[in-house]
Amino acid sequence: MTSLWLERSETTQTDDFVPDALYDVVIVGAGLTGLVTGLLFVRAGMRVAILEARRVGSAATGNTTGKLSLLQGKHLSGILRHTTVKTARAYVDGNREGMEWLLRYCLQHGVAVQRRDAFSYASTPAGVDRVEEEFRAGRSLGLDVTRNYALDVPFPSFGAVRLADQAQFDPLDVLDALARDFRSHGGQLIEETRVRSVRPSQPTRVSSDRGAVFGDKVILATGTPFLDRGLYFAKQQALRSYALAFRVPRDTPDGMFLSVDEPSRSVRTAPIDGEDRVLVGGNGHPVGRAESPLALIADLTAWTERYFPGAERTNSWSAQDYRTASGIPFVGWMPRARKDVYFASGYDKWGMTNAVACSLTLASDILGGNLPWSQKLHRRVTTPADAGTFIGANAAVGVAAVRGYLGAWSRAKSTEPPADGRGVVSHHGILPVGVSTVAGDTCTVSAVCPHLAGVLTWNDAELSWDCPLHGSRFAASGELIEGPAKGDLRRIARSVKR
Numbered sequence: 001m002t003s004l005w006l007e008r009s010e011t012t013q014t015d016d017f018v019p020d021a022l023y024d025v026v027i028v029g030a031g032l033t034g035l036v037t038g039l040l041f042v043r044a045g046m047r048v049a050i051l052e053a054r055r056v057g058s059a060a061t062g063n064t065t066g067k068l069s070l071l072q073g074k075h076l077s078g079i080l081r082h083t084t085v086k087t088a089r090a091y092v093d094g095n096r097e098g099m100e101w102l103l104r105y106c107l108q109h110g111v112a113v114q115r116r117d118a119f120s121y122a123s124t125p126a127g128v129d130r131v132e133e134e135f136r137a138g139r140s141l142g143l144d145v146t147r148n149y150a151l152d153v154p155f156p157s158f159g160a161v162r163l164a165d166q167a168q169f170d171p172l173d174v175l176d177a178l179a180r181d182f183r184s185h186g187g188q189l190i191e192e193t194r195v196r197s198v199r200p201s202q203p204t205r206v207s208s209d210r211g212a213v214f215g216d217k218v219i220l221a222t223g224t225p226f227l228d229r230g231l232y233f234a235k236q237q238a239l240r241s242y243a244l245a246f247r248v249p250r251d252t253p254d255g256m257f258l259s260v261d262e263p264s265r266s267v268r269t270a271p272i273d274g275e276d277r278v279l280v281g282g283n284g285h286p287v288g289r290a291e292s293p294l295a296l297i298a299d300l301t302a303w304t305e306r307y308f309p310g311a312e313r314t315n316s317w318s319a320q321d322y323r324t325a326s327g328i329p330f331v332g333w334m335p336r337a338r339k340d341v342y343f344a345s346g347y348d349k350w351g352m353t354n355a356v357a358c359s360l361t362l363a364s365d366i367l368g369g370n371l372p373w374s375q376k377l378h379r380r381v382t383t384p385a386d387a388g389t390f391i392g393a394n395a396a397v398g399v400a401a402v403r404g405y406l407g408a409w410s411r412a413k414s415t416e417p418p419a420d421g422r423g424v425v426s427h428h429g430i431l432p433v434g435v436s437t438v439a440g441d442t443c444t445v446s447a448v449c450p451h452l453a454g455v456l457t458w459n460d461a462e463l464s465w466d467c468p469l470h471g472s473r474f475a476a477s478g479e480l481i482e483g484p485a486k487g488d489l490r491r492i493a494r495s496v497k498r
């Protein structure tokens with residue numbers, strides 16, 4: 001399950017962890033948000049460290065489909081359902097500024113970018129109205145969108161809205177350039193350092209697995225913030241989706257396509273070693289709530305083989321991103337942290353533009369600046385439509401919580417270890433436990449998420465334990481991978497087959 005980008009990327013140069021070091025700014029997370037924000041601060045002459053739990057790009061950014069577009073599927077009409085035209089325009093303005101910043105950056109640093117038209121298309125007749133709605137939304141927000149009644153593509157389509165001259169790239173090329181640039185300005189980029197707690201004080205203490213460092217300002221660029229201040233984990237949904245790359249024998253479609261109806265399908269090409277691979281994405285769902293992620297990958301593979309005969313799969317991967325009720329990211333200071341701790345989250349799979357917009361917002365908030373669109377987005381209020389979405393999402397979380405416990409208690413503990421690649425939740429007394437076997441290694445862990453006690457489910461594609469409540473994920477042996485949890489799973493037993 002390695003993405004096309006991470007498979008090809010050379011290792012980024014990094015720095016040593018210096019215990020008790022003091023920085024002007026400590027950034028947690030080295031995805032696009034962390035690296036762009038870090039670069040903006042080192043360029044302003046500040047001492048900056050970025051602490052990354054795994055490797056640069058390990059989470060969403062290294063597993064994205066890398067489309068840089070202001071036409072974002074059906075996102076704009078979705079935002080307009082929740083907010084005013086003025087706020088939605090501010091969202092588009094911020095995304096435009098993010099996109100222009102990144103395109104300029106790529107040009108100046110020799111990062112390859114392919115300009116492509118973006119299409120939001122109907123994959124069924126029922127999607128035609130959504131396409132029309134997106135067209136009207138785009139127009140009302142000042143985008144030069146046009147209608148396309150017949151797409152030249154091999155898969156079913158019933159018309160589309162098109163925005164010319166958007167872009168696509170290899171996101172690891174971008175991260176590599178940013179990381180080099182950040183370090184050349186004196187920034188410290190420290191990988192394999194998981195931050196476990198942040199204690200606001202003067203300066204703020206950032207405690208990691210390798211010791212503590214201190215920052216006058218701390219920024220959580222961690223996908224979702226792992227501090228529970230502000231309860232942001234409950235104000236957004238963690239959504240996992242899949243992407244696959246294929247060699248195809250025939251011509252590939254010219255454009256970046258995203259269906260407006262379900263199941264979603266995203267199609268673009270990627271130039272790899274002189275040939276164009278086809279990238280197909282989709283089949284998204286709330287984290288931890290799919291019966292079998294492996295079956296969803298098989299379904300996407302079958303879809304591609306059907307419409308691109310002779311397609312040969314080279315990569316498959318999955319990742320998660322976070323959706324707010326309004327579709328507009330959260331960015332700014334965290335409540336009850338004395339304006340010393342900031343965060344950005346909730347890009348809803350449109351982070352290539354939103355991450356940069358949020359980085360510009362953070363730099364402007366902390367260094368002083370005047371970005372009218374960011375001021376407008378800061379001042380937006382929660383609407384009844386936001387509240388409705390929030391209540392619906394949290395009701396689903398409640399249902400998932402109850403279902404998890406009932407499922408665990410109803411399943412009798414087996415004496416046999418699960419087959420390789422399988423994981424099963426049962427119970428020891430009242431405690432839900434998860435038993436899995438991966439490459440002959442059978443592990444028993446507590447199946448209760450240390451974040452808010454959700455019962456975990458087995459992800460048969462990533463071989464991980466995933467929480468259906470707020471999206472935390474853990475390795476089969478219990479180590480935290482991602483999400484709002486701060487700790488690992490309690491390990492109960494382990495046996496390795498010789």
Ligand SMILES: Cc1cc2nc3c(=O)[nH]c(=O)nc-3n(C[C@H](O)[C@H](O)[C@H](O)COP(=O)(O)OP(=O)(O)OC[C@H]3O[C@@H](n4cnc5c(N)ncnc54)[C@H](O)[C@@H]3O)c2cc1C
Pocket residue numbers: 028029030031032033034051052053054055056057058059060061062063064065066067068069193194195196221222223226240241242243281318319320321344347348349350351352353354355482
């Ligand atoms: C399948 C998929 C396809 C997508 N396609 C597109 C697309 O085509 N176009 C688009 O615009 N957007 C797309 N997105 C969205 C985009 O990829 C994300 O919004 C964006 O990459 C998020 O960047 P980030 O830096 O905020 O988060 P991430 O890239 O997730 O980075 C967060 C980093 O923080 C680290 N971290 C977390 N917790 C800690 C901790 N406690 N201590 C230290 N480090 C920590 C993580 O390891 C990670 O490296 C897609 C998303 C998915 C899931």
